[in-house]
Amino acid sequence: DTAVSQTPKYLVTQMGNDKSIKCEQNLGHDTMYWYKQDSKKFLKIMFSYNNKELIINETVPNRFSPKSPDKAHLNLHINSLELGDSAVYFCASSQEATNEKLFFGSGTQLSVL
Amino acid sequence: AQSVTQLGSHVSVSEGALVLLRCNYSSSVPPYLFWYVQYPNQGLQLLLKYTSAATLVKGINGFEAEFKKSETSFHLTKPSAHMSDAAEYFCAVSGTGNTGKLIFGQGTTLQVKP
Numbered sequence: 765d766t767a768v769s770q771t772p773k774y775l776v777t778q779m780g781n782d783k784s785i786k787c788e789q790n791l792g793h794d795t796m797y798w799y800k801q802d803s804k805k806f807l808k809i810m811f812s813y814n815n816k817e818l819i820i821n822e823t824v825p826n827r828f829s830p831k832s833p834d835k836a837h838l839n840l841h842i843n844s845l846e847l848g849d850s851a852v853y854f855c856a857s858s859q860e861a862t863n864e865k866l867f868f869g870s871g872t873q874l875s876v877l
Numbered sequence: 878a879q880s881v882t883q884l885g886s887h888v889s890v891s892e893g894a895l896v897l898l899r900c901n902y903s904s905s906v907p908p909y910l911f912w913y914v915q916y917p918n919q920g921l922q923l924l925l926k927y928t929s930a931a932t933l934v935k936g937i938n939g940f941e942a943e944f945k946k947s948e949t950s951f952h953l954t955k956p957s958a959h960m961s962d963a964a965e966y967f968c969a970v971s972g973t974g975n976t977g978k979l980i981f982g983q984g985t986t987l988q989v990k991p
Contacts, residue, residue, distance in 0.1 A: 768920070805965060807921075807981040820978055842978060854920055864971050864979055868920025 767791050770855045770869040777845055778877055781867040785840045785872045787855030795819075795861045796829060796838035801871070813838055814861040842874075850876045878969045879904045883982035887898050891990050896940075897954040900968030903949065909971035910951040911979065912942055916964045924966075927951060938962070963989045 770787040777783055789796060797820075799812040812820035813832040827843045842849060852873050856866040884899040902908055909928050913921040925936025930943040942953045951968060968982040 802938065805984045807967065807984075809978050809980075842890065857921070864911060864969075865923050866913075866921070866979065869911065870918065870920045 766869075767866075768857055768867050769857055770872055772872060773870065774873050774875075776875045776877065779845055781845050781849060782841070782843045783845060783874070784852055785841070785855075785874075787838050787840070787869060789836055789855075789857040789867070790847040791857055791859075793857040793859050793867070793868060794835055795858045795863070796832065796835070797856040797857060797858075797866065798838065798840050799854040799868075801854060803851070807854070811838075812861070819861055822829075843877045845874075849877050850874055879908065879980050881910075881970050881980060881982040882970045883966075883968050883985050885985055886983060887986045887988065889988040889990060890958045893957050893958055896953070896958045896987065898953040898964065898966050898968075898987065900942075900951045900953065900982060901949050902951060902968075902970050904970055910942075910944065911969040911971070912936065912940070912951075912953050913967045913969060913981075915967065916986075921967060924953070953985050958987075958989045960989050960991065963987055 768789045790830045795814045797812045801807045810824050811830040815835050816832045829841045832838045852871045855869040880903045882901045911926045912924040914924050915921045925934045927934045927944045935941045940955045966985050969979040
């Protein structure tokens, strides 16, 4: 039973399209995150939600919009996809916002052609 | 601002040899430091963390790390490498503001040769 699951695992799409990545955690955690890992494996936080409230919003283009319908779910919607959006996107969760022990999903590899 | 630098993007050791992965940090406040491991096609998982208690921190799978304030370092070691240790290792520091934000280093690929 996967603790943090994200779908799809692979996403191949054309420039200009709109796509979504879904994430769910069954750990009962209050806080969820989206991280982006580029081709050089550099990991950077994008967003964080605590109990459905946005608490971290890094310098990310507004084409990226997170949505948290409840504290177990954090989805990422991307409009007008660009070549530079190609990366692996990781969802993660932690028990609370001040707890840095993160549990990561297995990632979504996004390829924009 | 917090940052971490991992020295060496690629480390290769023989099975049974000592593993040493280097991490130096920069922080304006007493740092919380972490090592995460990423196995192929998987998400990251926590190996160990330092939160200002003991300076020598023991983690899972036989890894440990020592916090040295004078050297601003938090190097990861394991006495004897196993083939299953081959993975990507990330050092991270906690951002300010108690938001749970982690700032990761560039990662070090550990190769273990038979």
